[in-house]
Amino acid sequence: GKMTHDAKMTYRIGLLPGDGIGKDVITEARKVVETAASSFGFSVEWREFPYGAEHYLNTGEILPDEALEEMQQCCALLQGAIGDPRVPPGVLERGILLKTRFYFDQYVNLRPASTYPNVPTPLKRGEDMDIVVVRENTEDLYVGLGFLSNEEIEATVDMKRPSYTLKGALSLKVDPSMKFAAQLALATEMGVRRITRYACNLARRRKASEIVLATKSNAVKELYGLWEEIAKEETSKEGISLKLVNVDALCYQLARDPSGYGVILCPNLFGDIVSDLLAGLTGGLGLSPSANIGDGLSMFEPVHGSAPDIAGTGRANPLAAILSASLMLEHLTQVEASEAVKNAVLEYLRAFPRQRHPMELGGEATTSEVGDSVASIIQR
Amino acid sequence: GKMTHDAKMTYRIGLLPGDGIGKDVITEARKVVETAASSFGFSVEWREFPYGAEHYLNTGEILPDEALEEMQQCCALLQGAIGDPRVPPGVLERGILLKTRFYFDQYVNLRPASTYPNVPTPLKRGEDMDIVVVRENTEDLYVGLGFLSNEEIEATVDMKRPSYTLKGALSLKVDPSMKFAAQLALATEMGVRRITRYACNLARRRKASEIVLATKSNAVKELYGLWEEIAKEETSKEGISLKLVNVDALCYQLARDPSGYGVILCPNLFGDIVSDLLAGLTGGLGLSPSANIGDGLSMFEPVHGSAPDIAGTGRANPLAAILSASLMLEHLTQVEASEAVKNAVLEYLRAFPRQRHPMELGGEATTSEVGDSVASIIQR
Ligand SMILES: CC(C)[C@H](C(=O)O)[C@@H](O)C(=O)O
Numbered sequence: 230g231k232m233t234h235d236a237k238m239t240y241r242i243g244l245l246p247g248d249g250i251g252k253d254v255i256t257e258a259r260k261v262v263e264t265a266a267s268s269f270g271f272s273v274e275w276r277e278f279p280y281g282a283e284h285y286l287n288t289g290e291i292l293p294d295e296a297l298e299e300m301q302q303c304c305a306l307l308q309g310a311i312g313d314p315r316v317p318p319g320v321l322e323r324g325i326l327l328k329t330r331f332y333f334d335q336y337v338n339l340r341p342a343s344t345y346p347n348v349p350t351p352l353k354r355g356e357d358m359d360i361v362v363v364r365e366n367t368e369d370l371y372v373g374l375g376f377l378s379n380e381e382i383e384a385t386v387d388m389k390r391p392s393y394t395l396k397g398a399l400s401l402k403v404d405p406s407m408k409f410a411a412q413l414a415l416a417t418e419m420g421v422r423r424i425t426r427y428a429c430n431l432a433r434r435r436k437a438s439e440i441v442l443a444t445k446s447n448a449v450k451e452l453y454g455l456w457e458e459i460a461k462e463e464t465s466k467e468g469i470s471l472k473l474v475n476v477d478a479l480c481y482q483l484a485r486d487p488s489g490y491g492v493i494l495c496p497n498l499f500g501d502i503v504s505d506l507l508a509g510l511t512g513g514l515g516l517s518p519s520a521n522i523g524d525g526l527s528m529f530e531p532v533h534g535s536a537p538d539i540a541g542t543g544r545a546n547p548l549a550a551i552l553s554a555s556l557m558l559e560h561l562t563q564v565e566a567s568e569a570v571k572n573a574v575l576e577y578l579r580a581f582p583r584q585r586h587p588m589e590l591g592g593e594a595t596t597s598e599v600g601d602s603v604a605s606i607i608q609r
Numbered sequence: 610g611k612m613t614h615d616a617k618m619t620y621r622i623g624l625l626p627g628d629g630i631g632k633d634v635i636t637e638a639r640k641v642v643e644t645a646a647s648s649f650g651f652s653v654e655w656r657e658f659p660y661g662a663e664h665y666l667n668t669g670e671i672l673p674d675e676a677l678e679e680m681q682q683c684c685a686l687l688q689g690a691i692g693d694p695r696v697p698p699g700v701l702e703r704g705i706l707l708k709t710r711f712y713f714d715q716y717v718n719l720r721p722a723s724t725y726p727n728v729p730t731p732l733k734r735g736e737d738m739d740i741v742v743v744r745e746n747t748e749d750l751y752v753g754l755g756f757l758s759n760e761e762i763e764a765t766v767d768m769k770r771p772s773y774t775l776k777g778a779l780s781l782k783v784d785p786s787m788k789f790a791a792q793l794a795l796a797t798e799m800g801v802r803r804i805t806r807y808a809c810n811l812a813r814r815r816k817a818s819e820i821v822l823a824t825k826s827n828a829v830k831e832l833y834g835l836w837e838e839i840a841k842e843e844t845s846k847e848g849i850s851l852k853l854v855n856v857d858a859l860c861y862q863l864a865r866d867p868s869g870y871g872v873i874l875c876p877n878l879f880g881d882i883v884s885d886l887l888a889g890l891t892g893g894l895g896l897s898p899s900a901n902i903g904d905g906l907s908m909f910e911p912v913h914g915s916a917p918d919i920a921g922t923g924r925a926n927p928l929a930a931i932l933s934a935s936l937m938l939e940h941l942t943q944v945e946a947s948e949a950v951k952n953a954v955l956e957y958l959r960a961f962p963r964q965r966h967p968m969e970l971g972g973e974a975t976t977s978e979v980g981d982s983v984a985s986i987i988q989r
């Protein structure tokens with residue numbers, strides 16, 4: 230995907246605006262990235278992909294493998310939001326979002342949760358938070374090995390992933406004849422090792438010497454026991470100390486006193502929960518970006534949903550998408566551009582009058598005016 | 610366990626003080642129950658069980674089946690807290706706490722989360738919360754079907770529970786030779802049905818017409834899909850409406866704006882997390898009671914841990930244990946006594962000077978002085 234024209238780097242970025250406000254916020258993220266590109270001397274070529282509810286309802290197609298192969302020609306993907314009340318819940322989430330994460334083996338789901346200037350938090354102790362959840366993104370209950378049956382489950386298990394294949398068989402029977410469901414949660418040595426290593430590197434970049442790992446091995450022994458074992462090995466190799474905490478106690482602590490937390494490493498499902506909780510405890514989903522990072526193609530997306538009720542009205546807050554674009558630029562090693570975008574968001578929230586803030590944050594600015602404001606700061 | 614002497618009901622209660630502050634708080638719960646008993650004309654016969662870290666370290670015994678059979682002669686169990694730094698995490702939790710829950714098929718884990726007078730919450734919007742988490746307590750990832758291996762898992766699955774038996778086999782192989790763990794999460798029709806019915810009854814008692822169900826079927830289809838399907842059937846039979854929410858979105862919402870929540874129904878693992886979060890968002894673990902209820906013997910316990918660092922110092926807050934005793938009295942159909950205990954706690958927090966509150970809540974009263982204060986209100 231990278232090319233140089235006249236000594237100028239060009240990045241081909243795959244855009245998946247998706248549904249509802251996804252389209253609105255992606256327009257602004259794109260605007261801001263283009264501004265950053267011209268300020269920092271690189272250029273961007275956009276390749277738009279139509280997948281989402283509209284495309285599915287019109288064609289029956291969710292996300293074909295050919296599209297995923299085409300995406301390989303991009304340097305990164307930038308997503309808006311997926312989901313529509315006309316489509317049964319889960320179909321697009323699994324068929325687009327999770328499929329992309331798994332296909333490209335995007336094993337890191339990075340979810341920064343920070344407080345922002347002039348953005349209230351629900352907590353009384355409004356101290357600065359600057360936490361990053363490093364969520365494993367390819368294993369756990371998310372592997373999709375679920376089985377539903379009356380009385381008896383007989384299934385073969387077959388899961389091909391870029392880094393390993395799992396094969397097997399499952400046979401389960403419940404003595405009274407009744408429906409039951411069984412779902413396999415998985416953790417592999419490699420899966421835990423690579424995400425722990427990522428968390429250690431991130432801790433070092435943040436000049437931290439410790440990471441916190443959320444597990445639940447007191448109740449779920451083997452799965453989270455493996456997590457603890459491998460994470461201990463890996464952190465000690467990396468010279469980072471590891472603090473183990475049960476996920477329930479962690480959520481309790483984050484609600485009571487989030488100060489002191491930095492890098493929080495989580496298995497997939499706990500990462501989903503803890504990162505949303507932290508989004509709630511900081512600036513909200515309107516300011517929560519995320520990155521799905523792998524050794525191949527990576528994907529960047531705001532954590533918020535498609536909010537179809539306000540789509541196209543100008544009420545959507547594009548800051549989470551813009552902050553996701555900043556994470557993307559960092560990943561593309563355009564570190565200065567990435568920082569300029571992030572600092573522009575901070576400066577905008579710090580210095581622009583409340584009235585010019587997003588409506589979601591109590592201001593009066595439309596989605597596109599917010600994008601313009603952030604872009605104008607980058608251009609200064 | 611119930612007996613009448615001279616037309617006076619006697620309840621035999623099994624006491625498991627356990628470890629650390631467990632012993633301290635159980636002493637106060639017992640004091641308060643005895644006070645309530647003499648005020649409301651029943652009596653209590655205590656049967657103490659020694660299980661916990663001390664017993665385990667001295668004898669190697671965790672919780673023998675004979676003890677569980679002996680417990681059957683009780684009307685209810687009242688637990689303190691389990692856990693000790695000298696015992697590897699999980700051993701006592703699984704061997705005592707989870708074993709008891711499973712053995713007696715205590716399928717309801719009830720976790721009220723309320724705000725209390727003069728007890729600050731971490732949230733700015735300090736509105737009254739009065740939420741109950743109804744947590745399924747026998748299934749999910751908690752069934753203990755976990756497997757850990759290098760390269761290949763070959764296992765037979767065999768789980769006997771009072772209400773059904775699960776048998777089966779599991780064979781899994783990962784192609785690169787590496788350690789991996791697989792853990793089975795289970796949901797049965799019966800399991801979901803009975804807990805949903807319980808939640809509906811509770812909603813009705815609270816004059817609510819809706820319950821909220823926390824799932825994650827957008828990512829984990831079969832397991833939580835079954836939950837949604839059966840909970841829909843059951844709530845519609847019961848004439849209660851069901852609101853589905855993903856657990857991540859629920860935690861977000863609870864942090865941002867918990868108002869409007871009443872009965873929250875959760876699968877086991879989500880219930881563990883959501884109830885601890887809610888304890889955090891309300892008065893804290895010092896005020897969080899719980900009940901493990903089944904059709905046989907039920908168990909009541911504060912949610913907090915054994916806090917060995919402050920054991921025996923008088924710093925432990927016994928209110929969660931006292932509130933757990935109130936739940937126990939309600940379960941024993943001593944409804945007036947149950948309410949008297951709960952109201953005494955409320956009155957104590959409302960009317961007694963701050964200085965006489967538990968140290969954990971900023972007061973100066975010792976564990977036993979707190980118990981005395983609550984008991985004195987009941988006696989009035
Ligand atoms: C100690 C642990 C096994 C237990 C659980 O996970 O259920 C505890 O956290 C609780 O909530 O009672």
Ligand SMILES: CC(C)[C@H](C(=O)O)[C@@H](O)C(=O)O
Pocket residue numbers: 322323326327501532827828857
């Ligand atoms: C939509 C859903 C499948 C997804 C997840 O659970 O990962 C979302 O909640 C997220 O966190 O990105």
